[in-house]
Amino acid sequence: MIHFFNLIRWKNLLMIALMQYLVRYALLVPFQESHGVQTTLSDFNFFLLVIATLCIAAGGYAINDVYDIETDKINKPNKRIVNKHITEKNATTLFMVLNIIGVGLGFYLSYQIGRPGFFAIFFIASALLYIYSSSLKQMAVVGNVIVSVVVALSVLLVGIFELIPAMDLNNKAVQTTFLNIIRDYAIFAFMINLIREMVKDIEDIDGDHKAEIQTLPILLGRERANKIVFVLSLIPIFSIIYYVITYLFKQQLVVGYFLVLVIAPLIYISIKLFTAEEKSQYKHISLILKLVMLTGTLSLLLYNFILK
Template structure:
């Protein structure tokens, strides 16, 4: 059992599930309650939605490891599972079981909310993950963008499936002219920063895997432009993230709390998000070994986790 949990990156899957839960209950529900409204997507349907997303993500990890065995044997041989503890045929079967189950659950929820077209999201994601592992990952920038976009989509999924159900409040929203766009702004903000930080992290991982990618002829950013330029690209993305964070957060800082200036959010963002990004920029620029790049990748992941956990602070302040 452990070998299968290791293959599907169970810790990452828990973060995906937690992100969806926190966005739904800490952001969407909190803002709806502010208008006197309630969540309309039934709990069990949401559980199915989370399960569908997690299963398809897990299937993506499996198929990625299946096609990435040669590179992993060079870059990180100690992590290789496919071909060692799990046969290649077993990995394909596991991938199909996860992906098909995820698509089925996603399709069921799509029909339940009255939007069958939403099922395309799960079919397309599964196909993109397959082509990412076979083609996109080897192409300049495309693979990085694919992973970043898919990661940025995760916070949006709870909102996408909640919106059709809010039709029951159509008259109330019209009569009182409720501006529900604020929900889209907040959820979109989490998606935007998730995209930028994931893009930076993917390039950092490519720098870490430079040796294996060069050997196999992959056209990643470090291979194509060189490690020094790749590091500058990462630093630039992180700098853009930091500037965007300051601008967007400043715009809302005085509006979040009903009791005045929001010192809690300010301290949280500075200490757990902004400063770590600043540290990460220098960590990437000064890194020179695989272990240092791996550490930078881990810092980036922790920053993303801190960003997601801000939802708890947001709900506390608003309530």
């Protein structure tokens, strides 16, 4: 059973679920009375939305490992799961079952809220993760962007399903304001994940080279790729500083939180990227980026102080 949970990256799935639950229960629900925010889904249907998202993400992780069998023999021989603990056939079947459940739930929820077109989001996400694993991964940067878009979409999905269907002329300004906040968090998730994916490409350069996958470090060399990722790592730092100064500067607790738990670790990552050479260093940077994603997500709990 532990190999099944490792295959579907249970820790990453917990992060996605946490992000979605915090968006709803820390950002939207607390401001229904004070700010007039209107949500669409019942608690149970929101739970189904999270399950649908997790099923599609878990399926993506499973099929990714199927296509990564050869590269994983070099990049992570001790952590290999497919064809070691779980057969390739069973992993592929798991991918299909999880996607049927995820897309099926998406179909049900879309009709429940009277927006059948929203069903396309689940279908596209599922298709993108499969195409990424089977072919797009071999295209420099494109694969990184696709995965990061899907991660950002998991955040944005809450706003799409909760706020847009309940929007009318009377509450449009309020709904749009909160939708914009969710959009900003989705952009944050996209940026951090994109950097992390590119760091992982540098870390996995040996296995990717043998498998003839054309990642950025293979096309340009590790040193040039490192410089590009370093420059990219500066973008979220300046973006968050701008965001804090523009919207949150009067809230000292909030400013302190972002400075210590989001901006400082990002600066640390940039410094480490500038000098990184060893595989272990890139693995460390990847871990810190995951922690920044967590601290960034947990900042949603601060909106009770921000939106007094």
